Amino acid sequence: MITERAEALHHTAGRESGKRVAATPIATLPLQLTINGEERALQVEPWTTLLDLLREKLDLTGSKKGCDHGQCGACTVLIDGKRINSCLKLAVTLDGAEITTIEGLGQPGNLHQLQAAFIEHDAFQCGYCTPGQICSAQGLINEGHAHSRAEVREQMSGNLCRCGAYTNIADAVIEVLDRRANGEKQE
Amino acid sequence: MIRFDYSRPSGVNEAVQAGAGAQVAYLAGGTNLVDLMKENVARPLHVVDINRLPLDAIEEMDGGGLRLGALVTNADTAYDERVQRRYPLLSSAILAGASPQLRNAATNGGNLNQRTRCYYFYDVDTPCNKRNPGEGCGAIGGVNRIHAILGTSDHCIATHPSDMCVALAALNADIHVTGPAGERVIPIGEYHRLPGDEPWRDNTLKTGELVTAIDLPAEDFASHYTYLKLRDRLSYAFALVSVAVAMRIEDGAITEARVALGGVAHKPWRSPSAEELLVGEAPGDAIFATVAGAILEGAQGQGDNDFKIDLARRAIVRALHQAANGTPQSQTDKRIA
Numbered sequence A: 001m002i003t004e005r006a007e008a009l010h011h012t013a014g015r016e017s018g019k020r021v022a023a024t025p026i027a028t029l030p031l032q033l034t035i036n037g038e039e040r041a042l043q044v045e046p047w048t049t050l051l052d053l054l055r056e057k058l059d060l061t062g063s064k065k066g067c068d069h070g071q072c073g074a075c076t077v078l079i080d081g082k083r084i085n086s087c088l089k090l091a092v093t094l095d096g097a098e099i100t101t102i103e104g105l106g107q108p109g110n111l112h113q114l115q116a117a118f119i120e121h122d123a124f125q126c127g128y129c130t131p132g133q134i135c136s137a138q139g140l141i142n143e144g145h146a147h148s149r150a151e152v153r154e155q156m157s158g159n160l161c162r163c164g165a166y167t168n169i170a171d172a173v174i175e176v177l178d179r180r181a182n183g184e185k186q187e
Numbered sequence B: 001m002i003r004f005d006y007s008r009p010s011g012v013n014e015a016v017q018a019g020a021g022a023q024v025a026y027l028a029g030g031t032n033l034v035d036l037m038k039e040n041v042a043r044p045l046h047v048v049d050i051n052r053l054p055l056d057a058i059e060e061m062d063g064g065g066l067r068l069g070a071l072v073t074n075a076d077t078a079y080d081e082r083v084q085r086r087y088p089l090l091s092s093a094i095l096a097g098a099s100p101q102l103r104n105a106a107t108n109g110g111n112l113n114q115r116t117r118c119y120y121f122y123d124v125d126t127p128c129n130k131r132n133p134g135e136g137c138g139a140i141g142g143v144n145r146i147h148a149i150l151g152t153s154d155h156c157i158a159t160h161p162s163d164m165c166v167a168l169a170a171l172n173a174d175i176h177v178t179g180p181a182g183e184r185v186i187p188i189g190e191y192h193r194l195p196g197d198e199p200w201r202d203n204t205l206k207t208g209e210l211v212t213a214i215d216l217p218a219e220d221f222a223s224h225y226t227y228l229k230l231r232d233r234l235s236y237a238f239a240l241v242s243v244a245v246a247m248r249i250e251d252g253a254i255t256e257a258r259v260a261l262g263g264v265a266h267k268p269w270r271s272p273s274a275e276e277l278l279v280g281e282a283p284g285d286a287i288f289a290t291v292a293g294a295i296l297e298g299a300q301g302q303g304d305n306d307f308k309i310d311l312a313r314r315a316i317v318r319a320l321h322q323a324a325n326g327t328p329q330s331q332t333d334k335r336i337a
Helices: A050-057 A113-120 A130-143 A149-155 A166-181 B012-018 B033-038 B074-078 B081-086 B088-095 B100-105 B108-113 B164-170 B272-276 B285-295 B307-325
Strands: A002-004 A029-035 A038-044 A076-079 A082-085 A098-100 B005-008 B024-027 B046-049 B058-060 B066-069 B174-179 B182-187 B210-216 B224-230 B241-250 B253-262
Touching: A038 A050, A050 A076, A076 A130, A082 A130, A082 B100, A113 A130, A113 A166, A130 A149, A130 A166, A130 B100, A149 A166, B012 B046, B012 B174, B012 B210, B024 B033, B058 B081, B066 B081, B074 B081, B074 B088, B074 B100, B074 B108, B081 B088, B088 B164, B088 B224, B088 B241, B108 B164, B108 B210, B164 B241, B164 B253, B224 B307, B241 B307, B253 B272, B253 B285, B253 B307, B272 B285, B285 B307
Parallel strands: A029 A098, B005 B046, B024 B046
Antiparallel strands: A002 B005, A029 A038, A076 A082, A076 A098, B058 B066, B066 B210, B174 B182, B174 B210, B224 B241, B241 B253
């Protein structure tokens, strides 16, 4: 069992007293993660979200902070193959997990099927929601519960696109789903 | 985000010990608690990460029921083959809520314990008796389109936001908890509570108690059921009104019917005396309208949400037809059959 004192800064020792605890060095906790295939030994403050860890500490800024409240899906990443909102996940709770971000799905010159399909179908305008959309679509494929266009739309509903590219996003996801169903595999 | 101490126990007893102090919060999927900590609404001094506890299995019970571990995710519960086949009402209700990402993280225990989405509860610059006892209620006389029409008090008109719990209410689930005083079982109908003059208490858990499992009794409602959810957009929105129906029909007559409402009260709303009116009756508009009226007896709007009374009345009638006809509401094709 891990127990760490991490009292610091802003914490009030109790609402009633209204007193602030004197600032003390912030205790960090060890965290072992595999991020895009690379093992990382990290130290994090317990209140650091996975999204902040990725963006602020590891310079993996592909995952976007849209709302920071689990309402927009721009921060979607895969944990052990399952899509989640990284803004609502405390990094410290994930010790031992395998994280895949958009940077791990494909790179310039070596695009993931979904990335290529999003370009092909003009499935974005400003692009801010796109990394989350693509990670979410990969999660949808991994889950295997979507087989029709209506199911794709419903199961992509956790990703908002304020440019309104939904129709083309659904087209791109369906194309990749169909290609997978027809036995074509990503290498 | 607030600062807090963190511990990660590996066993239930260890967790309950860690959870015994004041201002301690158990953290599971985090989809609600982490957000509330960001909003400065939840301010635990100590967060107990329970994700490593051995509560992540769905198990058969003696007598044919199913035990859902508190840490099984909402997604894994909804797509479990046994749940889909034997408790499709629960599966349907879970899939009507949130988004795939949230359902992959959110757990069954966490779903039970999620807090209201009342805007005043979330906005620390407004008064809220649930957040700050005695401060007043901003929603009463304020913007209250999403608020309760049944079981409100002068102190709080918030609703419970869960879809899953509405189905659990119709299925008469039992909630297993462990706390400093040992284990006990709370029937779902007694788990959540009405606000009364203690609106800060969402449920009847005692300090330090931890949900460990949800038991689904062995009952056959797989043929006649529905979860009908009405909201401002078709997906990824909380219910304005939702209706869970579990029904049994023999020789054209209803032998048992349970109707639970979401989005209308501080807890999933059931009216056993109204449900009783259905027993022995053949499905039909007249009896369904009578039952809807009986369930909604005493319903009162708050201004912006007056529409919910009629909406709930029509939703109950429609949901009873869907269940009786064996045509449950699809959670993909949202057209209402």
